[in-house]
Amino acid sequence: MNAQIQHLYNIASKAERRIVGLMSGTSLDGLDVALCRISGSGPATNVTIEQFETLPYDDELKAAIRRVFARKEIDFEHLCLLNAYIGRLHGQLILDCLHDWKIEPADVDIIASHGQTVYHAPRTQHRQEEFPNATLQIGDGDHIAAVTSIITFSDFRQKHVAHGGEGAPLAVYGDYFVFSNSGENRILLNMGGIANFTYLPADADARNVFTTDTGPGNTLLDAYARKLLGKAYDEDGKLARQGKPNDQLLQALKKNPFFDAPFPKTTGPEVFNVDYVAKAQEQSQTGNLSAADLMTTLVQFSADTIVDSIRRVMQPHETYRIYMSGGGMHNPALTDAIMQQLPNSTFGRTDELGINGDAKEAVLFAVLANESLAGGVTSFGNRQGVPSITMGKVSFPG
Numbered sequence: 074m075n076a077q078i079q080h081l082y083n084i085a086s087k088a089e090r091r092i093v094g095l096m097s098g099t100s101l102d103g104l105d106v107a108l109c110r111i112s113g114s115g116p117a118t119n120v121t122i123e124q125f126e127t128l129p130y131d132d133e134l135k136a137a138i139r140r141v142f143a144r145k146e147i148d149f150e151h152l153c154l155l156n157a158y159i160g161r162l163h164g165q166l167i168l169d170c171l172h173d174w175k176i177e178p179a180d181v182d183i184i185a186s187h188g189q190t191v192y193h194a195p196r197t198q199h200r201q202e203e204f205p206n207a208t209l210q211i212g213d214g215d216h217i218a219a220v221t222s223i224i225t226f227s228d229f230r231q232k233h234v235a236h237g238g239e240g241a242p243l244a245v246y247g248d249y250f251v252f253s254n255s256g257e258n259r260i261l262l263n264m265g266g267i268a269n270f271t272y273l274p275a276d277a278d279a280r281n282v283f284t285t286d287t288g289p290g291n292t293l294l295d296a297y298a299r300k301l302l303g304k305a306y307d308e309d310g311k312l313a314r315q316g317k318p319n320d321q322l323l324q325a326l327k328k329n330p331f332f333d334a335p336f337p338k339t340t341g342p343e344v345f346n347v348d349y350v351a352k353a354q355e356q357s358q359t360g361n362l363s364a365a366d367l368m369t370t371l372v373q374f375s376a377d378t379i380v381d382s383i384r385r386v387m388q389p390h391e392t393y394r395i396y397m398s399g400g401g402m403h404n405p406a407l408t409d410a411i412m413q414q415l416p417n418s419t420f421g422r423t424d425e426l427g428i429n430g431d432a433k434e435a436v437l438f439a440v441l442a443n444e445s446l447a448g449g450v451t452s453f454g455n456r457q458g459v460p461s462i463t464m465g466k467v468s469f470p471g
């Protein structure tokens with residue numbers, strides 16, 4: 074037997090595994106690295122985060138990714154080079170983290186890498202009937218395995234697409250495995266570039282759980298923070314706090330079939346971007362809004378579309394606790410606008426469930442790799458949006 078297969082078998086047979094989960098999302102802020110200890114599998118999964126760090130991307134790298142990110146027309150050579158470059162970079166960043174944490178690479182069992190999404194195209198978005206749902210993440214796992222000498226799982230989204238899903242959101246699997254069986258109706262609200270929530274009813278019936286994107290989280294706020302303030306984001310919602318939402322613009326922004334589509338569904342900055350806002354401003358003749366009013370309106374747009382989606386799953390006479398995660402939970406303008414509209418729900422962060430809200434998505438990929446290694450196929454019912462599968466491709470170092 075190939076010794077690497079034997080090694081993988083040994084890892085799969087362990088009672089507990091050490092897995093590094095990686096996520097770099099639509100905000101392009103950096104690489105989230107979560108060193109996890111995971112035991113069990115399926116709904117009996119147990120995760121402890123040993124270490125977590127976000128390694129910020131420098132401006133040059135952000136610009137290099139933006140040349141291909143969510144764009145219909147790109148320099149193909151640049152995409153090809155970035156695929157290898159990001160793989161190697163992520164490998165090196167893991168080694169740097171392990172060095173800082175005084176952990177030998179040999180003491181890590183597996184790396185679970187999301188990669189960098191460069192284009193997301195569910196059929197509802199590309200509207201070309203002859204083509205399936207599609208999504209593309211770069212930063213190839215073979216490079217990560219070669220640089221770190223650690224077996225790497227990567228490219229998790231393709232299997233989801235291959236089984237009829239949109240390739241996202243994958244959070245449903247991790248959230249169900251880690252946060253269900255609570256006897257509490259839970260909504261896990263993640264506010265990254267794009268916002269999504271997982272619905273975990275108290276009965277923990279896998280056939281009813283799902284995660285859906287709700288629309289923009291921070292992506293438009295960040296785009297306008299760059300444009301209006303020359304900053305990566307509107308820190309603590311300072312600018313948004315100074316304005317008033319403009320109703321005409323808000324209504325124009327909400328006119329998109331995405332918002333009426335059934336759950337689960339996905340979207341991305343391919344749709345919700347500066348051009349989208351500019352068109353809505355043109356339609357609503359609000360091109361002369363002040364910077365503060367524009368930012369406040371964009372915050373209200375994210376908040377309203379998050380709240381409208383969550384309300385769709387809430388049953389009368391039931392109570393819900395909403396657990397926030399993702400960078401948007403640090404923006405009080407956004408969280409206040411959400412909380413005001415859901416006065417009968419209680420709010421917290423996933424931190425109180427043992428998972429740091431900034432690390433949650435990186436942990437998700439560690440959990441998905443753990444499931445592929447040591448779990449089995451959990452039945453989520455016969456649903457296209459939540460196929461009953463395990464995910465991730467394996468790259469051996471040698």
Ligand SMILES: Nc1ncnc2c1ncn2[C@@H]1O[C@H](COP(=O)(O)OP(=O)(O)OP(=O)(O)O)[C@@H](O)[C@H]1O
Nearest residue numbers: 098099100265266267291306308309399400403404
């Ligand atoms: N103090 C803060 N004030 C306002 N916004 C903040 C603050 N801290 C973080 N953010 C927001 O959080 C973003 C980063 O969020 P996160 O890391 O969850 O995104 P991501 O993982 O790229 O997203 P996605 O879930 O879409 O993949 C920043 O770009 C910014 O918009």
Ligand SMILES: CC(=O)N[C@H]1[C@@H]2OC[C@@H](O2)[C@@H](O)[C@@H]1O[C@H](C)C(=O)O
Nearest residue numbers: 098190193241242243244265267434
């Ligand atoms: C295609 C893609 O990368 N989608 C991301 C993105 O970031 C948030 C939202 O849009 C979600 O759909 C997804 O990530 C999380 C981790 C998910 O799949 O659950």
